[in-house]
Amino acid sequence: MSPNVLLIGAPRSGTTFLFSALAMHPDIFAPNVKEPHYHLAHRWPLGGPEHEAFTTPLSEYLAGQRSEVWGGLMTDATDYAALYADAGNTRWRLEATPNYFAEGAWMAQRLNEHLEPDARVIVVLRDPIARTVSHYNHFVKLGWETRAFADALAATEERLAAGWAPTWDYLKYSAYAKPLAEWRTVFNDRLRVVSFEDMTWQPQAVVQDLHRWLGLTPSDDLGAANFNAAPAADQGSLQAARQSVKLTGRLDLEQEEAIVAAAHDPRFAQPLVTIGMPVLNGAESIRESLESLLSQTYTNLRIVVCDNASTDDTARIVRDLAVQDPRIELRSFSERSDIRTSYERAFATAAGDYFMFAPCDDRWAPEFIARAVQQMQVNRHASVCCGRIEMLENGHRIGRSEGVHDIIGPAGRRWRDALVNTFDASRIYGLLRVSALPDLIPATAPEGWDHYVTAKLALRGDIITIDSTAMYRDRTSDDSYLGHIERQEPTFWKRVFYLRHVRRLFVQDQEFKTGNLGAQLTLLAYMLIYSYLPLKERPKLYERFRKTGRMLARWGRNISV
Structure with a gap:
């Protein structure tokens, strides 16, 4: 027995997540080896640092010493067929070896000859620079790659000549045009291209769309799909990497980026994030705070500033920024309110799928909203996603705030855990699901009422976290x-x-x-x-x-x- 639906690439484009998400459907069987590389077995040398990773874990799996492994270089046809021995009458049998894609025509033809006539192929495409950088960073994290990015690109021919696997040719896997055309020639409408961006922002919808393409009833929950939360490279790193790639002359970036853009399905747009910002006389800090929000890598934002009858230049600063960026909206209130009502006004601006409460004197890390949306889109049971808050005093970092950790389990236990571990109530300052917001603000506002709000958020859903900075905040004294x-x-x-x-x-x-x-x-x-x-x-x-x-x-x- 062999697979009949293959997830073939590109590497570092979310294939691990898609493999685990598809595997949750009862009519899709996924083996305990994700990437067997069987059809590359006799064409791939393993003379580089990857040798042990491609051989030892798989050997231990075949010897019964492990119940599952990421993969390796499987060479025996009997072992390969045994991966699907337990598939039973399952309609679809899944293999995910992303390195197949870049091999193009010969691999497409080989698979077409070895697989069932109605076998399907799924390709995930990602921005070529971001994919290359992710590939490189992954090898650095594994301890395999020791050269700087540009030097690693320049070392490709040397490494391949020394018998290292083709996976060390980083740019090979970001060249989409030729292999995609060749795969399409062989598989035609049995091939589906998925956008990494679409899968990032609308994972549930993308997976359900693939279910329908496979003739299955869509599953409504991704459960514990293995979502890759590795931080994306910052824009400065990507720009530097782009220059290094262009200098090689190996990629036609305009062509490859156009192919990635064409893979985007307009049905799978970024969900809207509304940001409510209450402010009273915030002229000293609000520009920097708003600019940190406008600099987010996540772009589908609506920022509503609720001016609590300020008497300084707050309104003028906001209007000036709104002229430059229409995502900013100013709501001015003529009567000054208390803190509770100011919070309530900000929360009342919530629209779309997600809301973020943003005080006017905090500065936000540029990747936070993007990473939080990714996590919330996968975990539909979460009401809040938080990052870490860096505390400052007199402009100097004094440490991270306490009290932010995952809170999952039965609802009654979640709110209790949130309440007795509330510390700085940081969960209010995470990304909140709009459906968790009704009646969140209490009618009265005794000191500590924000603890009640965070416990209510925990009651309504999981509290999940990402281990990276969300914001920078000046410490408020105990006095x-x-x-x-x-x-x-x-x-x-x-x-x-x-x-x-x-x-x-x-x-x-x-x-x-x-x-x-x-x-x-x-x-x-x-x-x-x-x-x-x-x-x-x-x-x-x-x-x-x-x-x-x-x-x-x-x-x-x-x-x-």
Whole structure:
């Protein structure tokens, strides 16, 4: 038995994700070896640093020492057929060896002769420069590549002459025009080209479209598909790489980029991200904040600035930037509101699939929104995707903020985990799914109400994270928080238990179901753990509160979930 649907390339274009996503369909069988390279077995030398990776893991798999491997160079026809021994009556049997694509005509003809008459072929195409850089960076990460990018390109002939595999010819796999024409000549309408960009922004829709092409009922969930979250190269690196590639004279970049553009399906556009920015007298910082948003690599943005009756140059600065970039919109309010209403105004601007809350004095890392959208598009159960917040003091980095980590599991456990690990409530400043926003802001705004908001987001979906910087933020001193608490509470002990008002928000909100013992213990733990600011002059009492709170949190975490 052999495969009858092949995912053939290009390498570093999302084939691992697509392989795992397609494999989730009950009518598609995927073996435990993704890239067997069987049809390259007698044409590929392995004289370079890749030798062990292409031989040892596969040998261990064939010896029964591993249950699955990425792949390797499989040479035996019996071993290759055994990959599909458990396929049963499954309609489609999948192989994903991206390196087949660049071989062009001879490989297309070979597969056409060896496979069933109705076999299908899927090709994923990515921007040629981004693909080349990703290929290079992958080899650097594996410890195989030690030369600088331009030097590595120049070393191609030397390496191939020394018996290294063709995979060391980085540019070979970014030359799409000739091999694609040759594959199409052989497979015609049995070949489907997929855009890496489309798969990045609309993975569910692309996979479902492939299901229909294969004559299957579309699956509605990607589940735990193996999405590659490796950070993209920054624009400066890509521009430098482009110059190095052009100097080789090997790629007609205009032609290759046109082929990639033609692969884009207009049905699979980037989802809209609305950014709500509340501001009061933010003239000193708002230009830099807005420019950091306009510089995002993700472009389908709508930025709505909600001016809370500022008396400085805030409105003029925003209008000037809006003339330059129509993605910015200014909403001016004549009556000044409190912080809660200011937040509510920003959240009310939400439209499209995603929303981001952006205070006017934060600066955003250029890749954050793109990476967060990618993750949220794959994980349809997530309500928030967060990155790391770099804390600054007097313009100097002092470290990353606490409190941002994945929160998954049953809904009752998620909100409890979010509440007792809230720290800086950073989840408000992630990318939020618009469907998770209704009734998010409470009617009252006691100090700490943002903890309630983050717990509600966790109640409504998974909290997922990416381990890279989302924003840069100036640290707010503890004295500022203490000032808010002292204005809210008249006595020392009421200040210690100032979070009792936030606890009341949970009890009054029927969505939380706080009547069980686990929820009650969690709410009590929360009040004890985060009572430390008024107790900072009494460290022993502070530690006792914290220790007791952590113990109660452990007890309450799993009760009645």
